[in-house]
Amino acid sequence: MIVVIEGSDQAGKKTQSELLALALKKSKIRTKVFSFPDYTTPLGKEIDKFLHGKRKFPPQVIHCILAANRWEKLSEIQKAHSENSVIIMNRYYQSNLVYGVANGLDLKWLQGLDDGLPKADLVIVLDVSQGESFLRKKTRRDRFEKDTEFLKKISKTYKNLAKKLGWKIIDASKAKDDVHNEIMKILSSKLARI
Numbered sequence: 001m002i003v004v005i006e007g008s009d010q011a012g013k014k015t016q017s018e019l020l021a022l023a024l025k026k027s028k029i030r031t032k033v034f035s036f037p038d039y040t041t042p043l044g045k046e047i048d049k050f051l052h053g054k055r056k057f058p059p060q061v062i063h064c065i066l067a068a069n070r071w072e073k074l075s076e077i078q079k080a081h082s083e084n085s086v087i088i089m090n091r092y093y094q095s096n097l098v099y100g101v102a103n104g105l106d107l108k109w110l111q112g113l114d115d116g117l118p119k120a121d122l123v124i125v126l127d128v129s130q131g132e133s134f135l136r137k138k139t140r141r142d143r144f145e146k147d148t149e150f151l152k153k154i155s156k157t158y159k160n161l162a163k164k165l166g167w168k169i170i171d172a173s174k175a176k177d178d179v180h181n182e183i184m185k186i187l188s189s190k191l192a193r194i
Contacts, residue, residue: 002081002118003187004089006098007126008154011172012179016126017090019180020187024086032080034073035090041072059103066096067113074117081118094123098161102153107161122190124183125162126172127155 003020005013017033024031037047043065049055050062057065070077070093080087093114100110162169170182 001085001121001191002087002089002092004092004094004120004123005126005183006091006094006123006158006167007172008128008151008158011126011128012176013090013126015176016124016172016179016183017088019176020183021088023180023184024088029086030084031086031088032084033088033090034077034080034092036073036092036095037066037069038073041069043069043072059100059105063096063100063103063105063110064113066099067093070114070117077118087118089120092120092123093117094120094161094165094167098154098157101161102150102157122187123162123165123167124186125158125167125169126179127158127169128172 005017005020007013014035017035021031021033038044039048046055046065047062047069050057050065077087096113097107097110101107159169161167168186170179170186172179174182
């Protein structure tokens, strides 16, 4: 099973991915966590430079690079998928859909960039207000985190695509343990139906 934790910047994706992995491991469920973008790869380094203003790419190019960053990790994802019961993705291809649509790109074109990658079984979107997002991050912000209008667009696009594509939305402005408990309820319900 592949569980994706999505959401805008500072929604708590990393924290919730780690809490979920810990809970599953305590239950003796083999688990592996991936985070995207993966800045350790050659393309990941280019993405980091783009996000911090050191590279310029048209929207189509950066979204191709973001997709290619996941393809760089395909063999690792497949290996982990065969060895573990649950793979947790701290962002996956869904964020490329959201950011791409917010950048004016076609949803079907964006979906095609990731055709062939292992698909998500469950997508959970952590929804947090832009004000809350800014309060959570005091230090260095990337180009998306600095653009308040774009962040509003991202939040709206997450909600629209969640409705259209069947993603679950959780209010991530609550305490982290409350958010974690909601994630566990959604996951338990999904597992009960498999």
